[in-house]
């Protein structure tokens with residue numbers, strides 16, 4: 592990663608980077624269900640926001656990454672791993688005991704990423720993608736149905 596890359600918290604008065612958030616979620620409507628309860632962290636390269644994650648406090652012990660995305664051109668270069676590590680470090684420093692993340696049951700790439708980074712599956716939100724979206728969602732030709740929930744102890 593270039594030397595001038597930095598991750599910072601997005602200010603409350605700054606524009607929500609929906610273009611990036613939409614890479615990880617289906618619609619602005621579904622993003623708006625959680626984003627106002629989240630802190631958004633962004634990675635900037637040469638003053639341009641190229642990646643983000645959104646962190647929501649679930650309770651006194653746990654935070655959840657509700658959305659994580661890297662701009663298309665920069666995917667597969669280790670930025671996703673770097674963002675996950677940053678989220679873990681921030682949550683640990685603030686005294687949280689675990690960090691969670693959820694992803695689609697057919698999202699192989701995302702599952703690979705989370706499991707490689709030490710997250711373990713602990714549950715499933717059955718039919719999440721069927722019941723929460725107006726039309727079926729497909730990834731690599733397979734319909735998304737359940738949300739797999741993963742967690743990492745900090």
Ligand code: ACO
Nearest residue numbers: 614615658659660661666667668669670671672700703704
């Ligand atoms: N196929 C399979 N696995 C892959 C691929 C791929 N094309 N690309 C990355 N991975 C996996 C690998 O396990 C990789 O580890 P490795 O390099 O040791 O093999 C691991 O992911 C980490 O790779 P990174 O380069 O760090 O990942 P990247 O910077 O691309 O970020 C992310 C991953 C955030 C999923 C990114 O690709 C992205 O923005 N995708 C679109 C949005 C998205 O799907 N977001 C997650 C939705 S779930 C949620 O938001 C809670």
